[in-house]
Amino acid sequence: MTPRRYDAVVTAHEKIAGDVALVSVAAPDLPAWQPGDHADLELSPGLVRQYSFCGTPGVPGVWTFAVRLRPGGTGGSQHVHTRLAVGDQVRVAGPKAMFPLADAPSYLLVAGGIGVTPILTMAEHLASRGKTFLLLYVGSTSARMPFLERVAALGESALVVDRSQTPGFTLPAIVERVPDTALVYACGPARMLDELRGLVGAERLRTESFASSPGVLSDAGGSFEVQFGIDGPVRQVPAGTPMLDVLLDAGADVMWSCREGTCGTCETTLLKGEADHRDDILTPDEKAAQNCVFPCVSRALSERLVVDLPLEG
Numbered sequence: 001m002t003p004r005r006y007d008a009v010v011t012a013h014e015k016i017a018g019d020v021a022l023v024s025v026a027a028p029d030l031p032a033w034q035p036g037d038h039a040d041l042e043l044s045p046g047l048v049r050q051y052s053f054c055g056t057p058g059v060p061g062v063w064t065f066a067v068r069l070r071p072g073g074t075g076g077s078q079h080v081h082t083r084l085a086v087g088d089q090v091r092v093a094g095p096k097a098m099f100p101l102a103d104a105p106s107y108l109l110v111a112g113g114i115g116v117t118p119i120l121t122m123a124e125h126l127a128s129r130g131k132t133f134l135l136l137y138v139g140s141t142s143a144r145m146p147f148l149e150r151v152a153a154l155g156e157s158a159l160v161v162d163r164s165q166t167p168g169f170t171l172p173a174i175v176e177r178v179p180d181t182a183l184v185y186a187c188g189p190a191r192m193l194d195e196l197r198g199l200v201g202a203e204r205l206r207t208e209s210f211a212s213s214p215g216v217l218s219d220a221g222g223s224f225e226v227q228f229g230i231d232g233p234v235r236q237v238p239a240g241t242p243m244l245d246v247l248l249d250a251g252a253d254v255m256w257s258c259r260e261g262t263c264g265t266c267e268t269t270l271l272k273g274e275a276d277h278r279d280d281i282l283t284p285d286e287k288a289a290q291n292c293v294f295p296c297v298s299r300a301l302s303e304r305l306v307v308d309l310p311l312e313g
């Protein structure tokens with residue numbers, strides 16, 4: 001389902017841990033969120049970025065995010081750090097359950113760098129319910145590791161590794177400390193996630209995905225039609241042209257960010273037709289259900305897709 005959008009106001013903006021901006025936005029109708037959920041921030045027209053929540057789950061009205069400055073990034077973090085200010089109006093959408101926490105007898109939670117954002121909210125949620133977990137929080141140096149006080153409040157359930165002070169640290173030693181039945185949630189650099197994949201079976205491992213699968217964009221795909229609502233106008237999606245571009249050219253109100261099928265921002269309700277899902281978001285069952293489509297990468301197996309994006313006027 002396409003997430004609802006809200007007009008919010010920036011109510012807090014502070015720098016923490018050197019290069020992380022802690023930003024809160026508020027609106028009376030912002031719903032509560034759950035650990036692992038994401039939201040879209042429309043920072044300026046056409047500049048939408050997705051961030052994990054890092055405030056208090058279950059509390060409506062205020063959404064808080066931590067954004068690390070990426071000097072070589074694509075503009076989102078620079079905008080948050082240098083232009084966004086208290087009092088600014090921002091459009092937000094969500095929450096989206098991109099990284100949901102499943103029931104398990106115990107958990108290993110692994111956070112690398114700013115990946116601590118969703119992992120910390122999971123740990124605090126589990127702690128509040130008396131669940132058994134071990135949180136491993138790894139960073140290059142403690143000066144650049146946000147939320148160390150919140151992590152410390154978790155007591156012996158949390159282990160902080162400052163790599164500059166702990167050169168002999170290895171992931172296998174940590175994985176061995178948890179039972180085979182523990183679910184493992186990890187968010188961090190690709191190298192860390194790859195190492196975990198070699199240590200933990202796929203059936204137990206849940207990771208945040210920040211990169212599209214190889215080859216997703218290599219097959220541009222043939223042409224098909226897209227219809228804007230059951231009785232709406234029809235447009236042709238030419239071979240090699242992203243469906244998202246056709247939707248935007250027609251004036252549809254659809255937000256986007258990664259254009260790689262990984263962030264979920266462009267999620268669009270599918271009313272009819274069979275999509276050729278090329279995203280890295282939906283599970284096989286969700287793809288088979290054909291209830292939504294990510295038009296930045298996905299195409300069509302049927303001649304026409306009918307999307308729930310009525311055109312105005």
Ligand code: FES
Nearest residue numbers: 257259264266296
């Ligand atoms: S824009 Fe990110 S999934 Fe489509």
